[in-house]
Amino acid sequence: MLDAHQLNVFLIAAETLNFTQAAQRMNMSQPSVSQHIQALERHFNTSLFLRAGRTLQLTDAGLVLVPMARDLVSQSILIEETMESLQGEIFGHLMVGCSTTPGKYVLPHLLAQFHNEHPKVRVTCLVSPQAQAINMLCEGKTHFALASFAHKSCMDAEFVDFMCDPVVLITPLNHPWAQKGSIEIEELYDENFILREEDSGTYRTVRDALRNTSVRIERLKTLLTLGNSEAIALSVQEGLGVGFVSQAVATGVGRDHVAIVKINGLDICREIYIGRHTRLPSTKAQNAFWDFVTSIDIPKMGTIF
Amino acid sequence: MLDAHQLNVFLIAAETLNFTQAAQRMNMSQPSVSQHIQALERHFNTSLFLRAGRTLQLTDAGLVLVPMARDLVSQSILIEETMESLQGEIFGHLMVGCSTTPGKYVLPHLLAQFHNEHPKVRVTCLVSPQAQAINMLCEGKTHFALASFAHKSCMDAEFVDFMCDPVVLITPLNHPWAQKGSIEIEELYDENFILREEDSGTYRTVRDALRNTSVRIERLKTLLTLGNSEAIALSVQEGLGVGFVSQAVATGVGRDHVAIVKINGLDICREIYIGRHTRLPSTKAQNAFWDFVTSIDIPKMGTIF
DNA sequence: ATATGCAATAAGTAAATATTATTTTCGTCA
């Protein structure tokens, strides 16, 4: 098979029409040039130079070869330069799976910041239910996962506590609790609730937060179960009842339409975990992303960003 | 410097994502593939494959390399194929120098025939005075020369008698000789002549042809000396005198305007020689052209073509 | 003629490339 070096020697020889000079320009000995040319001539089974006494001259075949050899050599140099330019540079493509709430309220800010630091890294975000996001991570279909419940069923993934997404109690603006601003835990039993489904992150978070209290989420008067927090905020706004949603939702779509009511002695915090593979080796981009998310300082409580 | 073979191994490995299979497809051993990949990785100072247990996977750098390597390998194959296609094929570019008459009346037909046999050979014809045409051949500026006088001053050229271009006596149509159709040699002294210059091929040819007769060209009544045969034909046509021109001119531009008069006992023939280098090595195209012109059967006398 | 410039050849050494045999590492199947 052809060798870019050999063709390069040929090109210099074709340019100088003098093997000795060509050898000097290539920093090699004259016989070496002769040998390379002879090797090429044997390879192509045709002569490339006419040796007329002391003068050298390209044959027709040689003339045909020159421009093609030039192309190959410059392609070779392009490769070298491109690979060289990759040195230390962080680039590539990351796949991040995440569940609904993190996908809507956490990732956008996070990725904007990450993109600032590593503009050559493309990130694709796959929003899907919790379990599926974690499955994809375990199967290697995504490089990272952002979710509020870290399944331990998968050995190949490592999860760390990434940040805290507060969950708050919201009521209609004209609700009595809204006037008071805060309530006692036991008062929760007095109202009709609109909640997420039982296997949602928000539901579990509230359930776990109430575990140390006298109130059980299962015994609340549940009027309605909805599949997403925005729908709950809208229902609350319409006066159907009260509910728990991520603070981001309450101050986002719910701002000025619902009231946030504090529950004395209870702060509900939905932990958001970030997970990655432990077995699969990782690229520079993956390491950079991990370094980024584990070093970034995000308040554990309070408004997200 | 990069080696197309190594990149090809990389490409197959990247395609199969399995070094053992890649080795089989390349007809080499598995460790050899490993070594090539390692060599590339060392060369680029970056890893190209992620070795995750039993599964192989390209790194970002590897993904960047694949299309570029493909380009280089296909360029390499293009070169191989092109050079292969040159095998035995006759192509290239010939330079033929020739003097005026052969250039006008011999070469066009000759080249048309040659082109038929070897359509890939380009031919450039340089028309110039005799001496210059031969000089260029000797200096290697042209590959062949077609001329009626073969200088022996140049050691590096070989000339062979190529064909015979008859030189004929022409008169105005209403001239007495034209009525007779032929004359005796001695009658030449009776007329006014329009001739080419003394160092022209035509002049020398006529002079040499008369050498064995009682007539000397120098003693003819020379009315006018002109630089080309067409001008002579026109002047004869106008009735200024009679002259000697190549039969091709007489039957060409002179047809129906001048008469051809035979001189009893005298056939004037201008030998046209074709010359080539003997020292400089020759290309296939040159050999083909030489073979063509030396084997072609051209009547030694009579109308050209 | 003689000297010089330049390519070809010869011979020896160093380096790269291939091979076989072996080890290591995972993944898989009892």
Add this chain to the structure above:
DNA sequence: TGACGAAAATAATATTTACTTATTGCATAT
């Protein structure tokens, strides 16, 4: 778990290739 199996890495070795110096052979120029 533990043994087996597949696949890559490693080791050791042989072979081929590439480069070097020294020499020869032409062809040109003085």
